Amino acid sequence: MSSTPAVPSMNMANFSLPYPDELAKQFGASGFVMSIRRLYELLAREADDNDPVEAALLRKAAGHYPDTYPGGDVIIRDSLTNIVADEDDWDELTDKQKIFRGNVNAAIANVDRIRYELEMMIDSYDVADEVTRVRRELAAISI
Structure with a gap:
């Protein structure tokens, strides 16, 4: 295993965590893509019972990032928040x-x-x- 830390890359909606080299070669995948919005929503759900104020702040922060599909593509929505095909x-x-x-x-x-x-x-x-x-x-x- 490499002693160099893996640095995630980011764009406006997602971040990508690279897999260790041996896993990337074994499974043919370079890394894990996760929506920034989804991360904030998960953290908010965790904070719901212990700190509702923190949970509200995390949900508000999540609202500043777009929804994404699992592959990382941004979900385009209309003014009524319906997904636009x-x-x-x-x-x-x-x-x-x-x-x-x-x-x-x-x-x-x-x-x-x-x-x-x-x-x-x-x-x-x-x-x-x-x-x-x-x-x-x-x-x-x-x-």
Whole structure:
């Protein structure tokens, strides 16, 4: 093993950690790419129970970086935060694919509605604990 430290490289959305030479040769991969936004979101989730203020700061920092696909490409979104497709492929989809995409969009709309309702309930002390629990569960499944 080399005694020289591996230096990660970065761009506006990702950083890349190089694999040790022997692993890179064995698996044919040069390194691990991770979204900066995803890292902040993971750290925020870890801090949720112990330090909510720190978790909020980490989530705010995550908001300054774009979403990325697992390979590192930036996810382009419209003004309503919907993912913008590279091209309009609706006519090329099968009926099953169209139904799936419609169901996904409907699920996203439902989650957005739940988040809105939770924001409206946040000032009520009677349900504050339940609202916090539901918001954390939504955050857990959205990451």
